[in-house]
Amino acid sequence: MVDSRPENVSYSSVPSGRHKGKTHITIVGAGIIGVCTAFYLTRHAKFDPEKYHITILESKRVAGGASGKAGGLLALWAFPQQIVPLSFQLHSDLSQEFDGEDEWGYRRLTTLSVQGDISGQGIKGKEKSANTQQRKSAVTKNSIQVKSDLETEPSTLPESLNWIDKEFIKEWNQLGNEQTTAQVHPYKFTTFILKECLKSEAVELLIGKVDDILFDDETGHCNGVVYSPSSTKAVYDQSIGKKYELESDKVIMSIGPWTTKILPDCPISGLRAHSITIKPKEPEIAPFAIFSELKTGPRKFASPEMYARKDEIYVCGEGDTTVPIPETTDDVEIVSEKCDELLNYVSCISSNIRNGKILKTQACYLPVVDIPSSSGPLIGETNVPNLYLASGHSCWGINNAPATGLLMSELILDGEAHTCDISALDPSLYFDASLIYDSENDSEEVEEEEDISGDTEDEDDDENEVDDNDITAAFRVRQ
Numbered sequence: 001m002v003d004s005r006p007e008n009v010s011y012s013s014v015p016s017g018r019h020k021g022k023t024h025i026t027i028v029g030a031g032i033i034g035v036c037t038a039f040y041l042t043r044h045a046k047f048d049p050e051k052y053h054i055t056i057l058e059s060k061r062v063a064g065g066a067s068g069k070a071g072g073l074l075a076l077w078a079f080p081q082q083i084v085p086l087s088f089q090l091h092s093d094l095s096q097e098f099d100g101e102d103e104w105g106y107r108r109l110t111t112l113s114v115q116g117d118i119s120g121q122g123i124k125g126k127e128k129s130a131n132t133q134q135r136k137s138a139v140t141k142n143s144i145q146v147k148s149d150l151e152t153e154p155s156t157l158p159e160s161l162n163w164i165d166k167e168f169i170k171e172w173n174q175l176g177n178e179q180t181t182a183q184v185h186p187y188k189f190t191t192f193i194l195k196e197c198l199k200s201e202a203v204e205l206l207i208g209k210v211d212d213i214l215f216d217d218e219t220g221h222c223n224g225v226v227y228s229p230s231s232t233k234a235v236y237d238q239s240i241g242k243k244y245e246l247e248s249d250k251v252i253m254s255i256g257p258w259t260t261k262i263l264p265d266c267p268i269s270g271l272r273a274h275s276i277t278i279k280p281k282e283p284e285i286a287p288f289a290i291f292s293e294l295k296t297g298p299r300k301f302a303s304p305e306m307y308a309r310k311d312e313i314y315v316c317g318e319g320d321t322t323v324p325i326p327e328t329t330d331d332v333e334i335v336s337e338k339c340d341e342l343l344n345y346v347s348c349i350s351s352n353i354r355n356g357k358i359l360k361t362q363a364c365y366l367p368v369v370d371i372p373s374s375s376g377p378l379i380g381e382t383n384v385p386n387l388y389l390a391s392g393h394s395c396w397g398i399n400n401a402p403a404t405g406l407l408m409s410e411l412i413l414d415g416e417a418h419t420c421d422i423s424a425l426d427p428s429l430y431f432d433a434s435l436i437y438d439s440e441n442d443s444e445e446v447e448e449e450e451d452i453s454g455d456t457e458d459e460d461d462d463e464n465e466v467d468d469n470d471i472t473a474a475f476r477v478r479q
């Protein structure tokens with residue numbers, strides 16, 4: 001079994017019991033959305049650690065999905081416009097407060113769209129089918145929203161852009177400048193913010209996969225979740241293979257592309273996308289984000305996106321619908337040919353990349369909202385009282401995470417979102433959250449509350465600040 005412990009983050013398999021006697025808020029999913037939600041809850045004026053407790057449940061690893069493998073571009077022209085300006089500003093504020101420049105690579109940058117022809121370079125391109133074109137707008141950020149913000153391009157590419165071979169670029173446009181675009185390293189950002197949350201005694205992280213939502217038989221309201229511990233630690237503390245009912249006053253589902261695995265009527269699906277990171281030959285790489293449209297042959301095009309980070313270049317490709325979303329982030333299949341293809345394309349227009357070194361090849365799933373009239377995300381309470389959704393952030397989840405977290409904190413602690421009008425993102429407009437999968441365990445009798453405080457502690461794990469033995473009657477175990 002893979003150790004799911006995120007670097008230097010304390011976690012447990014079973015609850016500490018600190019939620020007992022408090023309003024218990026369970027957040028499912030430790031991607032950027034779940035983590036920002038926890039963070040802004042703890043920041044809310046009404047959040048009193050004596051009265052509230054937050055449990056974050058993550059099935060495999062913190063930021064193990066798109067939140068750790070995304071490009072990290074932030075843009076004022078992202079969508080949906082109801083929340084983008086707020087989120088862009090919150091990113092800037094967080095960076096100022098916590099030294100984001102050093103901690104997670106926050107910086108302002110210039111964003112360009114370039115068109116080039118690499119067809120003479122013997123590169124195999126993939127002819128875009130109508131389907132690919134249609135899905136592309138769901139993945140790439142260089143879509144309609146961007147066009148209105150085009151700035152008039154000077155005749156030559158900016159002098160400072162030192163990692164693109166300009167002879168292959170036929171046309172280009174500036175999409176954003178340092179006032180309108182910025183970037184973060186999504187993995188570093190998410191893990192940093194989580195660590196900030198965990199400094200509060202009021203927040204704990206459990207590594208376990210949520211299998212079901214619990215409903216009160218009489219009222220139909222959501223009152224908790226059922227989860228199965230899934231970390232290495234669960235082997236030591238003997239919680240592996242068991243299912244726990246975690247009672248909660250509020251449950252927030254922030255599991256991105258996995259949403260329909262728990263809420264089958266929810267119109268959110270997963271779209272796989274590959275990406276690579278490269279250590280360029282020349283270490284000085286000017287801060288540019290580049291959306292490319294490269295002609296690779298007759299009627300063949302490719303559209304890799306490239307983001308210069310301080311010490312690497314990140315490249316991602318278009319989405320593919322060939323493989324349905326697997327059980328967990330650890331099971332995501334990486335097709336090495338797709339990563340090679342990406343490298344080949346960008347090598348054609350950048351000798352600095354061509355002569356550099358591949359650092360990572362990876363794939364993850366984008367949470368796409370399948371509603372014709374909305375690009376998402378869906379943020380708010382579902383039609384099941386106390387069950388909330390913050391999911392479907394498409395290709396702008398990194399940008400929109402802080403605003404989502406702030407708005408979720410208002411919804412939970414004030415009863416309504418007042419910083420922005422997010423009525424159009426209300427999940428209850430779009431699906432019925434009371435429809436759930438029949439779990440094979442539904443027919444199982446729930447065992448009486450069981451004292452398993454004799455379970456062994458994980459002696460190997462010094463990071464574990466949570467006392468696994470402090471197991472209270474606030475949850476029940478079934479196996």
Ligand SMILES: Cc1cc2nc3c(=O)[nH]c(=O)nc-3n(C[C@H](O)[C@H](O)[C@H](O)COP(=O)(O)OP(=O)(O)OC[C@H]3O[C@@H](n4cnc5c(N)ncnc54)[C@H](O)[C@@H]3O)c2cc1C
Pocket residue numbers: 028029030031032033034057058059060061062063064065066067068069070071072073074208209210211254255256257258262273274275316317328329364365366367390391392393394395396397398399400
């Ligand atoms: C290639 C690519 C590039 C991108 N680039 C950008 C960009 O430049 N800028 C931008 O703003 N956005 C970008 N995005 C979009 C952004 O990455 C996503 O919108 C965002 O990460 C979604 O975050 P999330 O927390 O909703 O989902 P995720 O990151 O998928 O997190 C969901 C978490 O839930 C956990 N989980 C799932 N099921 C369960 C369960 N049953 N129980 C417990 N836990 C569970 C998963 O393990 C996972 O950790 C990009 C996306 C892709 C794919």
